[in-house]
Amino acid sequence: MKILLAEDDARLRKNIGYILNKDFHHVVEVNNGQDALDNAIAEWYDLLILDWMMPSLSGIEVCQQLRNAGFSGGILMLTAKDDTADVIQGLDSGADDYLVKPFKMEELLARIRSVLRRKEKAIEQIIEVEQLQLHIDSRSVMRNNVEIKLTKNEFLLLEYLFLNKGRVLTREQICTYIWGYEYDVSNNSLDALVKLVRKKVDASQDKSYIQNVRGIGYKLRECYVS
Structure with missing residues (x-):
C-alpha cells in the first residue's frame, strides 16, 4: 500500500x-x-x-x-x-x-x-511464524489451531514483532506501538510484558520466539524467521 x-x-x-x-x-x-x-x-x-x-x-x-x-x-x-x-x-x-x-x-x-x-484493498490478515499463527482481524494467536489467551498489550507486543519479523525494534518503538506516542511507562514495564508473553507462547524454555537485543530492544529470533 x-x-x-x-x-x-x-x-x-x-x-x-x-x-x-x-x-x-x-x-x-x-x-x-x-x-x-x-x-x-x-x-x-x-x-x-x-x-x-x-x-x-x-x-x-x-x-x-x-x-x-x-x-x-x-x-x-x-x-x-x-x-x-x-x-x-x-x-x-x-x-x-x-x-x-x-x-x-x-x-x-x-x-x-x-x-x-x-476501498477493497487486500491486506495480509494472518501471519505465520513456525507453529504460531497471528490473526490480525480477530486479534488472536493460535498454536496448532489452539488459541493462546493473551491480554490486549500482550497481543500488541507479539503483533508488532510479527509485522516486523527479521528487524530489530527499539524499546521506544515498541512502547509507542503498545502504549501510544505519549506513553509514560518504564523499561521494567516492557521487560515484564515480554516475560509474560514468553511464558505463554514459547514451546521451549531453551529457545524463545522473542530475542533480547542488548542495549537496543527486541526482535523475533532469526531461527523462527523465514
Whole structure:
C-alpha cells in the first residue's frame, strides 16, 4: 500500500512513518498541507493520512480540494478536535474516517485497515511464524489451531514483532506501538510484558520466539524467521 502522511508534528510523524514503513506500507511524509496536496495530485496514493491543523493548507482544505478533483483513495483525518460538529465537518469534507489525538498506534493501524478494506484493498490478515499463527482481524494467536489467551498489550507486543519479523525494534518503538506516542511507562514495564508473553507462547524454555537485543530492544529470533 502507498500512503501519504501529512503531519507537522515531527515526533509524531516520525513514529507513524516508522511503524507504517516497517509494517506493510510504503510511506511518503510531508509536514504541510500544500506539499500534501501537490503530492496527491502528482501521483496515486491508496491512503492519505492528514493532520487537521497544518501550515499552508489545513487537512480539511486538502481533503476538499482532492475530492473535488476526483481523488477516490482513502482519507484518514488526524485531529485534536473531538467535538461532534468538528467530526461531522471532517467527514463531510470527504474524509473516510478520523482519529482523535492522542491515540495509540494500534488504533491507528486498525483505522487504516478499516479504510483500506472499504476501498477493497487486500491486506495480509494472518501471519505465520513456525507453529504460531497471528490473526490480525480477530486479534488472536493460535498454536496448532489452539488459541493462546493473551491480554490486549500482550497481543500488541507479539503483533508488532510479527509485522516486523527479521528487524530489530527499539524499546521506544515498541512502547509507542503498545502504549501510544505519549506513553509514560518504564523499561521494567516492557521487560515484564515480554516475560509474560514468553511464558505463554514459547514451546521451549531453551529457545524463545522473542530475542533480547542488548542495549537496543527486541526482535523475533532469526531461527523462527523465514
